[in-house]
Amino acid sequence: MSRCDERAERISVAARDRQLTIATAESLTGGRISAVLGAAPSSSEWYRGSIVAYASSVKHGLLQVPDGPVVSEPSARAMVTSVAELLGADLAVAVTGAGGPQSQDGEPPGTVWFGVFADGSARTELRHFDGDPGDVVEATTAHALFLLEDALR
Numbered sequence: 343m344s345r346c347d348e349r350a351e352r353i354s355v356a357a358r359d360r361q362l363t364i365a366t367a368e369s370l371t372g373g374r375i376s377a378v379l380g381a382a383p384s385s386s387e388w389y390r391g392s393i394v395a396y397a398s399s400v401k402h403g404l405l406q407v408p409d410g411p412v413v414s415e416p417s418a419r420a421m422v423t424s425v426a427e428l429l430g431a432d433l434a435v436a437v438t439g440a441g442g443p444q445s446q447d448g449e450p451p452g453t454v455w456f457g458v459f460a461d462g463s464a465r466t467e468l469r470h471f472d473g474d475p476g477d478v479v480e481a482t483t484a485h486a487l488f489l490l491e492d493a494l495r
Contacts, residue, residue: 345484346378346483346484346487347378347381347382349484349487349488349491350378350379350381350382350487351382351383352491353379353382353487353490353491353494354382354383354384354385354388356491356494356495357387357388357389357433357494358384358387358388360494362388362432362433362494363388363389363390363430363431363432363433364379364388364389364390364431364432364433364434364435364490365389365390365391365392365393365425365426365428365429365430365431365433365434366379366391366392366393366425366434366435366436366486367392367393367395367405367421367422367424367425367434367435367436367437367457368392368393368394368395368436368437369394369395369396369401369412369421369437369438369439370396370437370438370439370440370441370454370478370479370482371437371479371482371483371486372394372396372479373392373394374479374480374483375392375435375437375483375486375487376391376392376394378483378487379392379487390429390430390431391429392425393405393425393428393429395421398412401417401420401421401438404424404428405420405421405424405425405428406420406423406424407420407421408420411447411448411449412438412446412447413438413439413440413446413447413449413453413455414438414447414455415455415466415468417438417455418436418437418438418455418456418457418466419457419464419466420457421436421438421457422434422435422436422457422458422459422464422466423457423459423464425459426459431459432460433458433459433460433490433493433494434457434458434459435456435457435458435459435486435489435490435493436456436457436458436459437454437455437456437457437482437486438454438455439452439453439454439455439478439482440452440453440454441475441478441479441482442474442475442478443474443475450470451475451478452470452471452472452473452478453468453469453470454468454469454470454471454478454482454485455467455468456468456469456485456486456489458489458490458493460493467489469481469482469485
């Protein structure tokens with residue numbers, strides 16, 4: 343079992359214990375976070391689902407990301423707030439970034455913005471990951487799961 347799967351199991355226990363629901367909004371991870379959470383034990387009891395918004399137009403239209411670059415703090419904040427509202431979740435995480443190998447929105451590969459929605463408000467965090475696009479996706483997935491587990495504490 344991978345570390346992400348182990349973390350998802352702990353998220354499952356904590357979400358059920360606290361009777362909280364979780365949602366995700368993903369861009370560069372393309373549904374990877376959702377796949378890990380959906381495979382966790384009893385996920386149908388607490389996991390509301392995910393919106394995978396890879397195209398900028400989907401982020402702007404569906405997730406109410408403001409005009410401008412999508413690899414940004416305002417984008418992560420809008421994504422996480424919108425997905426929590428759209429899916430009726432108590433807790434949510436969102437990721438948007440430049441996976442590489444090229445830069446995006448003037449940001450170098452490995453730049454990732456995270457949004458976390460908990461207790462009725464959103465916060466954001468910027469991280470930079472090294473490696474090829476696959477490495478960035480894996481690191482982003484692992485950190486998003488960390489943020490969810492941390493918010494459940």
